[in-house]
Amino acid sequence: MKPAFGELLVVPDAEAFAEAGARLLADAAATAGARCVIGLAGGSTPKSIYQRLASSPYHHQVRWNALDFVLGDERFVAPDDPDSNMRMIDRALFDHVEHDPARVHAVPYGGLTVEQAADRYEQALQALYGAKTLSPERPFFDLCFLGMGDDGHTASLLPGQQRLLEERTRWVLPVTEGRPEARVTLTYPVLDSARLVVFVVAGSGKRSMLDGILSGAETSVPAARIRPSGRVLWLVDRDAAGRWAQ
Ligand SMILES: O=C1O[C@H](COP(=O)(O)O)[C@@H](O)[C@H](O)[C@H]1O
Numbered sequence: 001m002k003p004a005f006g007e008l009l010v011v012p013d014a015e016a017f018a019e020a021g022a023r024l025l026a027d028a029a030a031t032a033g034a035r036c037v038i039g040l041a042g043g044s045t046p047k048s049i050y051q052r053l054a055s056s057p058y059h060h061q062v063r064w065n066a067l068d069f070v071l072g073d074e075r076f077v078a079p080d081d082p083d084s085n086m087r088m089i090d091r092a093l094f095d096h097v098e099h100d101p102a103r104v105h106a107v108p109y110g111g112l113t114v115e116q117a118a119d120r121y122e123q124a125l126q127a128l129y130g131a132k133t134l135s136p137e138r139p140f141f142d143l144c145f146l147g148m149g150d151d152g153h154t155a156s157l158l159p160g161q162q163r164l165l166e167e168r169t170r171w172v173l174p175v176t177e178g179r180p181e182a183r184v185t186l187t188y189p190v191l192d193s194a195r196l197v198v199f200v201v202a203g204s205g206k207r208s209m210l211d212g213i214l215s216g217a218e219t220s221v222p223a224a225r226i227r228p229s230g231r232v233l234w235l236v237d238r239d240a241a242g243r244w245a246q
């Protein structure tokens with residue numbers, strides 16, 4: 001079966017999932033030019049990939065200092081809050097590899113409103129890109145990992161939030177409805193500016209939504225609306241894949 005969009009890679013178990021994700025990052029880093037920007041997903045699914053990257057051979061094989069890392073979304077909570085996406089990524093990966101902290105672009109927090117944090121983060125990403133307008137010939141991301149919630153959200157683009165889903169100018173927006181805590185998310189224009197988007201999807205709880213998106217029956221949820229200038233790859237474990245594992 002062929003997915004409605006993108007390519008599908010189904011892996012048999014958790015170990016193969018982590019290895020495949022780590023390999024994709026290592027390959028993107030090895031083949032990129034002087035500048036390489038990696039988008040990082042939060043939540044729980046990519047944690048095993050980050051942990052794999054922090055171990056042999058990736059922890060010394062990847063030129064961590066030469067890469068820029070951009071968080072796709074963040075819960076607007078203190079950096080040491082268990083819900084912080086950056087905290088999860090630090091503990092799984094950056095606490096264990098030699099990297100340049102200035103190249104890990106996290107959503108600012110202290111002393112800011114969520115609107116100010118989104119503005120500052122957007123300015124930081126535009127400075128990294130070197131322009132305020134994205135050019136189709138020069139994608140922002142070399143590789144962008146995205147998660148998918150069982151409701152079809154991706155990053156913090158939430159179902160039914162038209163203001164977020166229809167944004168075409170801003171790169172970053174505050175999210176003040178739909179979740180108990182405020183959030184900051186990248187928008188479609190910047191998420192779609194990618195050579196490769198890798199959706200990481202695992203577990204039987206995601207099966208029904210994933211099936212809807214891959215079959216083309218589900219077109220309106222946020223994850224189904226990602227259309228990067230480059231490729232989309234669905235990295236999926238057998239539990240999430242269901243009938244797509246055949
Ligand atoms: O809230 C979020 O959810 C999605 C999916 O998370 P998961 O725990 O189901 O993998 C995640 O991609 C996003 O970064 C996060 O803020």
